[in-house]
Structure formats: structure tokens, C-alpha cells
Amino acid sequence: MSSAGDLAKKRAFLLGCALLCATALPPARAQTAPRTIPLLLGDALDAKGKQKPMLAWRRKLFDQLEQELGVTFDIKVYPWPRAERNAREGAGLIFGLPKTPERERALRYSDAAASNTLWLVTRSDATFPFQRLYDLRGKTVGAVRGYSYGDEFERQRNRLFRVDEDIASRASRLQRLLLKRVDAVLLYQPSWETAPEIEANIRGFIAPYARELGIPPAVSLSVLPHPVQVENGQHFAIAPGQDDGLIERINAALARLRKTVATR
Incomplete structure (x- = not known):
């Protein structure tokens, strides 16, 4: 029969082994949430002034880009003047705002995503x-x-x-x-x-x-x-101060998507 001292030593030894094994295991990989990017759109209203559902081709485009970029778009819909003003002030990415020379001085545009x-x-x-x-x-x-x-x-x-x-x-x-x-x-x-x-x-x-x-x-x-x-090209655009390489990543993703379509 083991003495009380021997039992205590055995428990301590087993605990030490367990701790040693735990520290030897690689740490669990942290699950990082996708980056959320505000995406500003101009409104499209029905006869009662209510927002219409998003067009199917546009929803598909956004879904594909989310997957390609590893991001989540937080879609915010405003009347066009407000959407443009918010984009200029750095509130997020905007889609579908036509290019003009003045806008191109204020915003950084992507390649055409659609036309x-x-x-x-x-x-x-x-x-x-x-x-x-x-x-x-x-x-x-x-x-x-x-x-x-x-x-x-x-x-x-x-x-x-x-x-x-x-x-x-x-x-x-x-x-x-x-x-x-x-x-x-x-x-x-x-x-x-x-x-x-x-x-x-x-x-x-x-x-x-x-x-x-x-x-x-x-x-x-x-x-x-x-x-x-x-x-008429439909582009993404963002205030230059908010573009941390996002426009280049969007351009690369669009090129990949075009190549995928071309090879089908």
C-alpha cells in the first residue's frame, strides 16, 4: 500500500507530465474574423420610395469579391449625393459612381468591374x-x-x-x-x-x-x-487616404475572376 507521501509525489509527477505535454503542443491557430469594409451604394427605389432588392449580378459580384479578398462588405445605401460625399470624406469604398476628371482627383478608382x-x-x-x-x-x-x-x-x-x-x-x-x-x-x-x-x-x-x-x-x-x-465602366473607388492597397487587391481579384470566366 502506498504511503500518503508516495501518493502525493505520484499526483505531482502526473500533473507535471500533463503540463509538459500541454506546453509541447503547438498553440491553437487563432480564428481571425474577415476584415469588414463599408461599401457605399446609391439608392434604387420602388414606386413607394422603398429600397429595391439588389440586382442579382451585383450581389454575385460582391459575393465573389468577398471570397477573393477575404473580407466582408458592410453595405450602406444612400442617395447618390450623400454616398459620394461620404466616400470623399473617407467613410468607405463606393461602387457605381461614374468617373469624371474632378472625381478622379478626389478618389482612387479601380479597374472596371462591370459595364x-x-x-x-x-x-x-x-x-x-x-x-x-x-x-x-x-x-x-x-x-x-x-x-x-x-x-x-x-x-x-x-x-x-x-x-x-x-x-x-x-x-x-x-x-x-x-x-x-x-x-x-x-x-x-x-x-x-x-x-x-x-x-x-x-x-x-x-x-x-x-x-x-x-x-x-x-x-x-x-x-x-x-x-x-x-x-460605361462601373468601378469601385475610395478616398486616397483610406486606400491601404485595397484598390490594387480589387484589381487583382477582378483579373482573376475575368480569367476564370474566360476559361470556362
């Missing part, structure tokens, strides 16, 4: 020939408040043609068109969509509103066949 085309929509009974901005002379054009449509458009704004600004609600702007408050509405669509495809979609979209407004059944909407702008 879109700018179209003109009219009432189907009030179309007109369009090839260049000069063809808008004397007309009233519906646009999103606070959004820029390129240098040449901005130079001619309220000089060659009048711009009627409204909230970022497609339904609201197209209803104003049906009611003849404007002669045409500017509409950005992904570059892979054709004018006939867009026209079919917006005719289906606006039909219930047209009935409510008492618009004659024969009247709908038309997309003019010649776009205002083509292949």
Missing part, C-alpha cells in the same frame, strides 16, 4: 430621331437627382436641353414620362442587354401604372435604338 449602357426611353407615340446629344435640343430629359451622366452631358445640362431630376425610382420617372412631364428618361442597363430586350421588360413593368394613370391602351414606352453612351 452598362445609357439609353433614352420615350412614350411610344412620341419617339424622335436620336444620334447625338444635339438631338435633345429643347427637350426635357428625366434623370436621377445627384447623378452624373458624363462630361459632355453635364456641359449641355440645362443649356441645350432641360433636365428634370427625380428620386432614384424607375417607376416614378417612367410615370412622369407617361404623363408627358418629360420628353425622355435616361436609363442605365447592363451592357449585355439589347434595346429590344430592355423595351420588352419596361413595357411589362410599366403596364400596371399606365392602367392606373388612364393612359390609352395603345400607348406604351419605347427605347430609342441609338444609346447615349456605351460601355
Whole structure:
């Protein structure tokens, strides 16, 4: 039978072995949470002024970049003027803000992550020939408040043609068109969509509103066949003081994603 002293020594020996084994094991790898990056977007509203769900292609792009970069985007949606102001003040990354020389002095832009085309929509009974901005002379054009449509458009704004600004609600702007408050509405669509495809979609979209407004059944909407702008790049951008290599990492990730698509 072991004495009390021998039992105590045995317990001490076993405890020492356990501690030795514990210190010999490599430390558990810390699970670091993905870096969270505020991502600022301009709003897109429905007919009731409520935020619309994010477009599927845009959600897919953000998901892919999160995986490529090992980050989490904290999406914050504002009216475009506020989103741009916040980005300039260093509140986060912004997506979809068109390039202008002045903005490129204030923000660091990524390569194009996607592209879109700018179209003109009219009432189907009030179309007109369009090839260049000069063809808008004397007309009233519906646009999103606070959004820029390129240098040449901005130079001619309220000089060659009048711009009627409204909230970022497609339904609201197209209803104003049906009611003849404007002669045409500017509409950005992904570059892979054709004018006939867009026209079919917006005719289906606006039909219930047209009935409510008492618009004659024969009247709908038309997309003019010649776009205002083509292949407008959609970029990420950030204030230079907040860019710790993020834009370069985004560019590299976009290149990898393009290569993956090209090899499928």
C-alpha cells in the first residue's frame, strides 16, 4: 500500500507530465474574423420610395469579391449625393459612381468591374430621331437627382436641353414620362442587354401604372435604338487616404475572376 507521501509525489509527477505535454503542443491557430469594409451604394427605389432588392449580378459580384479578398462588405445605401460625399470624406469604398476628371482627383478608382449602357426611353407615340446629344435640343430629359451622366452631358445640362431630376425610382420617372412631364428618361442597363430586350421588360413593368394613370391602351414606352453612351465602366473607388492597397487587391481579384470566366 502506498504511503500518503508516495501518493502525493505520484499526483505531482502526473500533473507535471500533463503540463509538459500541454506546453509541447503547438498553440491553437487563432480564428481571425474577415476584415469588414463599408461599401457605399446609391439608392434604387420602388414606386413607394422603398429600397429595391439588389440586382442579382451585383450581389454575385460582391459575393465573389468577398471570397477573393477575404473580407466582408458592410453595405450602406444612400442617395447618390450623400454616398459620394461620404466616400470623399473617407467613410468607405463606393461602387457605381461614374468617373469624371474632378472625381478622379478626389478618389482612387479601380479597374472596371462591370459595364452598362445609357439609353433614352420615350412614350411610344412620341419617339424622335436620336444620334447625338444635339438631338435633345429643347427637350426635357428625366434623370436621377445627384447623378452624373458624363462630361459632355453635364456641359449641355440645362443649356441645350432641360433636365428634370427625380428620386432614384424607375417607376416614378417612367410615370412622369407617361404623363408627358418629360420628353425622355435616361436609363442605365447592363451592357449585355439589347434595346429590344430592355423595351420588352419596361413595357411589362410599366403596364400596371399606365392602367392606373388612364393612359390609352395603345400607348406604351419605347427605347430609342441609338444609346447615349456605351460601355460605361462601373468601378469601385475610395478616398486616397483610406486606400491601404485595397484598390490594387480589387484589381487583382477582378483579373482573376475575368480569367476564370474566360476559361470556362
